[in-house]
Amino acid sequence: MGEKVAADGIDLADRERYRRKLHECLEGLERLLAEKRFDRPKNLMGLEIELSLAGSDGLPRMLNSQVLERIASHDFQTELAQCNLEVNITPHRLHGRVLDQLAEELRTGLSYADRKAREVAARIVMIGILPTLTSDDLTAASISESDRYVLLNDEMRAARGEDFTIDIQGVEHLLSRSPSIAPEAACTSVQLHLQVTPSRFAAVWNAAQAVAAVQIAVGANSPFLFGRELWRESRPPVFQQSTDTRAPELQAQGVRPRTWFGERWVTSAYDLFEENVRYFPPLLPICEEEEPLRVLDKGGVPELAELVLHNGTIYRWNRPVYDVADGVPHLRVENRVLPAGPTVADVIANTAFYYGLVRALAEQPRPVWSRLPFADAADNFDTACRYGIDATLRWPRSGRAGGVAEIPAVRLVREELLPLAAAGLDAWGVEPADRDLYLGIIEERCARRVNGASWQAAAYHHASRQGLERHAALAAMTRRYRELMEAGDPVHTWPVAWDVGKPAAPEESAPDEPGSAGGRGGR
16 A cells, blocks of 8 residues: 555546446456466465554654665555554465574564664564554654555545544543544554465455454454553554544444454455445545456456455455466455564464464364354454453354354463464475474463563553553553564563663664553453
8 A cells, every 4th residue: 555646636537437447347356256367376475564663762753764765675665654664575385494484584674674773763663553652643744655645544534524533441441533544553463465266265264254363362462552551452443443434323324344354254255355345435546547357358367456456445354365466366365463573483473373273274174164153253353352362252162062162262272273273384384393383382372371462561560560650651661572572582481570760772873862451351
């Protein structure tokens, strides 16, 4: 979404042409699927991580253009707000030492980016929501300098017709209003791509939906926003509410939000693209010259640009992706569930768990989605976001008894899902040493009931008990988090107690600039 677009104004003719082309793209996709024109399986995976920028004081820095200018690499791109950027890792084949290769590439890339960020008194932070952000940090003025972001904000504001409201009751209550979509930028995620054939798409997507709650339970890392302790993974409610173009009356009518878990298991990739066209009005009516049906009639492969653009403005947690590489179309499942961080080791552990588990579940003769109601999968996602590693989830019983039972997420992972993930990584041909190393991190998180969110909350309360007021405690916790993130040991090993009075280390090239879970897990 970061490339430049013309934003000189949109009229009725633009919208009518875009809608026509959107339906032509959908017809083109249907024809491509029927004609079996898609790429053969290559076991390719991709990884993107959204990052935050903070100073040595732990406070956000709106400096992404300056940092990106110094990084000078196409692997790093802008994100919605000036305190964010994104790193993209070259696609890899899921095989052999791929996990260690990814870890090494990430460490190298992030270390380089951090050195460049230091040149403007900023640091790279991998964290789901930067705890020191305030509502004043995320306004229309903080949106990155990209025509597309400006246009997206204008169109979503016009569709909404009033301020966006964030209203979350968690450990504490947050009520915040914004005239722009900028609060969405608080949420930074890891995006995992898996290229799949059309015949396998539905099984992989359904499996990814089924395990989204488990991913959140073990990987939650976003317990704070605007100085309040909320859900253990606050990104989903924040993202949904900050992009909600529905006026209250439309919400009351049951109109679907653009940030959406979904409402059913699917039978093909077409189901999802068709739902996106049927349920959601276009936001960015920007047309390309290509006529997709004419391209198909001539034996070519269309880019389906309008469908791809529209698809990018509907924020499913598992998103269908159509793309063309070297003249051949392919499909991907883009998993957008996980928050960024805490460390490279944790990110790769989450990655290993996801790819292994999805492979195993997608190949089961009696798949989990045939035994788990979709409504339970959606409820599980909400529960995991609220309670993180302490969540209790609904999951199909094993054996002949059938039905669905409630089970603590940590027990479900340790007793049933980790062995499945290991089998899935074996099926991909991943090196056993890598498999055991990274799945072992997930095992230890469950054994100790520690993830990024639980550490953040415990460390914040430790700082508060040492006499720091709320915002000072959040800043101290953020600085400590960054130190431990840079050291690189997995989050389950991080000590909670430290000397909160120790001052932040100065930047190397510039002087410092001024500047417990409530309730129980379960249902």
